[in-house]
Amino acid sequence: MENILTLTNLTKEFGAITAVKNLSFTIKKGNVYGILGPNGSGKSTTLGIVLNVVNKTSGQFTWFDGNTSTHDALKKVGAIIERPNFYPYMTASQNLKLVCKIKEVNSSKIEEKLEIVGLLDRKDSKFRTFSLGMKQRLAIASALLNDPEILILDEPTNGLDPQGIHQIREIIKKIAAQGTTILLASHLLDEVEKVCSHVVIIRKGMKLYSGRVDEMNASYGFFELKSNQNSILKEWIAKHKDFKNFKEDQKGKITAFLAHELDAESLNRQLFKEGIVLTHIVKRKESLEEQFLQLTNNLK
Amino acid sequence: MLRLLHIEFIKLWNNKSSKFLIICYFGLLTSIALFASIKFEIGFFKFHLADSGVFNFPYIWHFNTFIAALLKLFLAIIIVSMVANEYSNKTLKQNLIDGLSKKEFILSKFLTILALSFISTIFIFLISLILGFSFSDYNILDAIFKDLEYLVAYFVKLTGFFSFCLFIGILIKRSAFALGFLFMWFLAVEFLPYMYLWSHYSKKLADTIYSFFPLGSMWNLIAQPFTRLNAIKSIAKQVGEDVTYDYIVHWHEIIIVLIWTAIFIFLSHYLLRKRDL
The missing domain is CATH 3.40.50.300 (P-loop containing nucleotide triphosphate hydrolases)
Known part of the structure; x- marks a missing residue:
């Protein structure tokens, strides 16, 4: 070109x-x-x-x-x-x-x-x-x-x-x-x-x-999850191999980052089997802003 | 070249104040013709400028170019502001981004200077010719086209002065301050030191030194024409003053001004190249 x-x-x-x-x-x-x-x-x-x-x-x-x-x-x-x-x-x-x-x-x-x-x-x-x-x-x-x-x-x-x-x-x-x-x-x-x-x-x-832009961060995205049984949910995520890490904010929303491909439907199904009922589930890719902040912060 | 001139023309002619000043300037040049109507009558003493020989060929070339050169300050304002405004409007930056090179930018300004000086020279040539034909005592072809070097000197004088203004405009970037700088330069660098040298040493030394300075060399190009008049000469003789004066336009004087012109244009380009905008 x-x-x-x-x-x-x-x-x-x-x-x-x-x-x-x-x-x-x-x-x-x-x-x-x-x-x-x-x-x-x-x-x-x-x-x-x-x-x-x-x-x-x-x-x-x-x-x-x-x-x-x-x-x-x-x-x-x-x-x-x-x-x-x-x-x-x-x-x-x-x-x-x-x-x-x-x-x-x-x-x-x-x-x-x-x-x-x-x-x-x-x-x-x-x-x-x-x-x-x-x-x-x-x-x-x-x-x-x-x-x-x-x-x-x-x-x-x-x-x-x-x-x-x-x-x-x-x-x-x-x-x-x-x-x-x-x-x-x-x-x-x-x-x-x-x-x-x-x-x-x-x-x-x-x-x-x-x-x-789409190759900037080789990432599988992340889930935003909420449940009334947050402590069990966190334990489960920590053990699950598809997730790298997670964090929880003050309002109880858990953000779990994926290490492998995983879609929302199968995650929901698995959690339901474990007896964990979600009140909120959203799958997202990092926005450019989040990727940008990660990139620029890494250098500090 | 025409493209560059046209670019500058669009910028100048659409600006109301520049247009007003340019029209004023040429209006004032024309009004030199009004000198013809100057008449004094104080008791027995009658004075009619047109009859005093001011408009005789070839003296008229000297007189008119000298007087007209005093009006160049009008155009100086235009030259300074046409450069300084490019900085304050940041249009210089935009011009460069649009694909004008820095050299072309300076060249367009310099060509405008040449054009204005040239038009002014043609103008003064025509006015003098008309005035001369109306009032001159002798209209022989030899006399008419004698001493035309004053027109060359006039052209060089304007070009040199405007190039100085261009450089100051680029150096200072603000029109008011640039005009102030020009005035300060005249007072502090040329006029006062000249006076000092004259009074403490000799006029000759002062003249020699200042014939190499920008404004001094431009002033030297066209010597004052007054003491060349018969009327003035006879008055001077009566009070016992000998006024033999060198009125000729010398080649070395023209060359000094041309060298200054080249220096100013070169420095303007150098400044523009070195600066970040």
């Missing part, structure tokens, strides 16, 4: 602080990637480096297998970082016209892209009159102008109200469905979980994991 972006041992130091440390990963065409990490983990710095606004200290990155210069490659990229930056005194369509000039693409697609983000009726309003959600949507329209090979989004829903967040997510899903490669940096895990197929997890500038 075609490589879109390759990072090799990328490092960035701000004085004594190392924001990005020996980071390497590859973005392949057609996948939706998430870069996950807590605030200040180096996500934005990494994106800043590959987007030509932050100077790297050492290491390398290449766009499109290194056949083009960075600024030419960026003409085939759509990117939104942190806050939408446009000329406040210009209207939406004037701003987009300028972007077309910079990217050297025809300005015929301006209306089409404004339509996608639902701003067509505001195309002649000045940028400074826009709400944050509208500004962010305009930024997406601007990033789409060149029908990019890859769309880079850095915290696209930061600071938006629930409606705004929902709108942005819908737009991202729509774009992903068209087969555009997406790189989404976020500290919001459910956001990444909902749209991404691959994930790169970084913490303190170092890579913890990169690969498919």
Whole structure:
């Protein structure tokens, strides 16, 4: 598969602080990637480096297998970082016209892209009159102008109200469905979980994991159980070979982690045979959030 | 190149205050023509500027370029803010992400400087030509196209000054502070030390040293034209002052300003390359 972006041992130091440390990963065409990490983990710095606004200290990155210069490659990229930056005194369509000039693409697609983000009726309003959600949507329209090979989004829903967040997510899903490669940096895990197929997890500038989301933790999931005979239930779980371990919270809910495959029906049946009656049974897989916390905590 | 100019044009022309200042600037340039109507009548003393020989060819090239160059401060505000605003709006960052290289960014600003200086030069050429034809005592072709080097000096002077503004805009990143810095530079680095050298040593030493400084070298390009007027000369003679003055545009003066221009553009690019945004 075609490589879109390759990072090799990328490092960035701000004085004594190392924001990005020996980071390497590859973005392949057609996948939706998430870069996950807590605030200040180096996500934005990494994106800043590959987007030509932050100077790297050492290491390398290449766009499109290194056949083009960075600024030419960026003409085939759509990117939104942190806050939408446009000329406040210009209207939406004037701003987009300028972007077309910079990217050297025809300005015929301006209306089409404004339509996608639902701003067509505001195309002649000045940028400074826009709400944050509208500004962010305009930024997406601007990033789409060149029908990019890859769309880079850095915290696209930061600071938006629930409606705004929902709108942005819908737009991202729509774009992903068209087969555009997406790189989404976020500290919001459910956001990444909902749209991404691959994930790169970084913490303190170092890579913890990169690969498919579903292979991140080879886990069989866990059960949440409740019963009026909790002490017998715990004894039984402790002896059962299909469970690794378990914990109980104050409300008496037992979370039991699986070591082998086991479905809810057969567990229920076995327990009933033992004379243990459940009042609550749920089988779940670890959410990305739980896996993420496990991963990031392991390093402490 | 046209693409870069066009990009900058979109940014400038859609900004109301830049547009206003540019129109004001060219309006003021045109108003040099109003000098023609200056008339004083104090008792027996009658003075009509247009009759005093100010608009004679080829002297008019010298006089008009000198006066017009004083107005460059108007455009300086535009140059400084067109750079500093890119920082404060963070649009510089967005431009780079959209695929403009840092070199192209500086180049688009520099081309705009060249274009503005060039238009201003053409403008002053046309105004002088019209004024000269209306008021000059002699309209022989030789006289008309003599001393056109003042126009070259004018163009170089504007380009040099605006490049200085561009560099300060990139260095300071805020338009108000950048203009303050420009003023402080003029006072603290050039004007006051110059005055000090003049009063404690000699004017010659001060002139020589400051002909190598940015603003000093730009000022030197077009010498003051007043003492060249016959009227002023005769007054000066009466009070016993000898005003032989070097009015010629020297090649070395042009080269010094061109070197400064190159230094400013290079430093701007260097700063932009080194900085993280």
